[in-house]
Amino acid sequence: MEAAGKAPSPTASEADVPQLTEHLFRQESGKLVSVLTGIFGADRLQMAEDVVQEALVRAMQTWPYQGVPKNPAAWLMQTAKHLALDLVRREKRFHEKQPEIIAQVEGQAGDAEDPPSLDGExxxxxxxxxxxxxxxxxxxxxxxxxxxxxxxxxxxxxxxxxxxxxxxxxxxxxxxxxxxxxxxxxxxxxxxxxxxxxxxxxxxxxxxxxxxxxxxxxxxxxxxxxxxxxxxxxxxxxxxxxxxxNQPRTHALLALMLLNGARLPARVDSDGNILRLKEQNRSLWNREMIARGIMHLGRSAAGDELSEYHLHAGIAACHDTAADDASTDWRQILALYDRLAAMDDSPVIALNRAVAVANVHGPAQGLKAVQAISGRAELSSYYLLYAVLGEFESQLDNDLVAASHFHRAAQLADLKSEQAFLAQRLRDCEERLKSQPTPARGCL
Known part of the structure; x- marks a missing residue:
């Protein structure tokens, strides 16, 4: 799988430094914390997090003036290690292990321009x-x-x-x-x-x-x-x-991630707005990731275990292997959701199952499935509940009711892309309502 997004060029300008450090924080902070915890002990986890944060702050302060190192990750690794070493040197109990820790820090540090060593470790x-x-x-x-x-x-x-x-x-x-x-x-x-x-x-x-x-x-x-x-x-x-x-459940989880992640390139349009599955350009789906996902799904079948990860991955595979939206095997998806609901009585699972019900049996049955959700009150502030209800009502030509649901969903959505999508669905309903003939009024 190709990396999702490349690091900005090491020769980044001053304006690019915040973007570079944000990228490194996402990609490298976990590695830095884990290496420092391995050296200094799990009881110093807070210290490890703090010095990693301090190393990133120093990068933002110095790189715009001194230039970005050839290997920014290695610079951060070395800086964080030395910051940590300075802190623990002040502790009395450090002196007991001082030679051992110094050897680990300085032996692994290397040159700041060299890539971090000991990848296996x-x-x-x-x-x-x-x-x-x-x-x-x-x-x-x-x-x-x-x-x-x-x-x-x-x-x-x-x-x-x-x-x-x-x-x-x-x-x-x-x-x-x-x-x-x-x-x-x-x-x-x-x-x-x-x-x-x-x-x-x-x-x-x-x-x-x-x-x-x-x-x-x-x-x-x-x-x-x-x-x-x-x-x-x-x-x-x-x-x-x-x-x-290396267990079936782990391979099922990895299959789930790969099969869903394969669709990411087509999940939003050029403006960053969300696209539903039926609107996505399937030629943009990552076929290599799909193949890897199917392979791990096969490896997850070893033994008799059937976990929630297996079922979620099976649902994702149904979508990924369909040539187009019309050929999606919704009956198989519904069957998988039925088994999933038996394992997990989560209202969110039940809501997703209702979507499958609607695709198999029609929107009216989908509405009944939503009404039957146990613990539906837990979804009262969940925007997707109202988005799903709006979609079902719209398919039944109940545009006035659908519009009220889309309006509520837009109020609850946090991201601009979600709000834009729901606002468009609301406008579609309102346009259809305007085009409907006004009922004739009786004579007085």
């Missing part, structure tokens, strides 16, 4: 950090938040949107998680034996949350964040290749 460090963040001593609601922050560089706003909660709540979760790692001296390691299974589930869930944030961003100017999707795929690939994570 960096990969292992990233996996170790994932498993550290998903340790059972850390509350489940904090595991994913911590992983998204430390490994993937997501901000509290993005994480809060992913969990449908507030930034303050996420900040508390992150603080508690870091404190738990420090207090419990949670080891920086990939577990083995019975402990592996429980932590693997947390790791996979975190990776899926990361991919979803890139597939449909919760904030910012753009709907799609291909760099985040690429990072999720890269980390999941590492997990699937490692003996600890």
């Amino acid at each position: 960096i990969k292992d460090d990233r996996l170790r950090l994932m498993f550290t963040c998903c340790h059972p001593l850390i509350p489940p609601d904090s595991q994913a938040a911590l992983s998204l922050k430390t490994l993937c560089g997501l901000g509290t706003t993005e994480i809060a949107a992913a969990f449908l909660t507030t930034e303050a709540a996420i900040a508390k979760r992150l603080t508690r998680a870091r404190q738990r790692i420090q207090e419990q001296k949670i080891p920086f390691e990939i577990p083995c034996g019975p402990e592996l299974a429980s932590r693997l589930d947390g790791v996979r869930q975190t990776l899926l949350l990361l991919f979803n944030e890139g597939y449909k961003a919760s904030s910012g100017e753009t709907l799609v964040r291909e760099d985040i999707c690429a990072e999720a795929i890269r980390l999941t690939t590492l997990l699937a290749e490692h003996p600890a994570g």
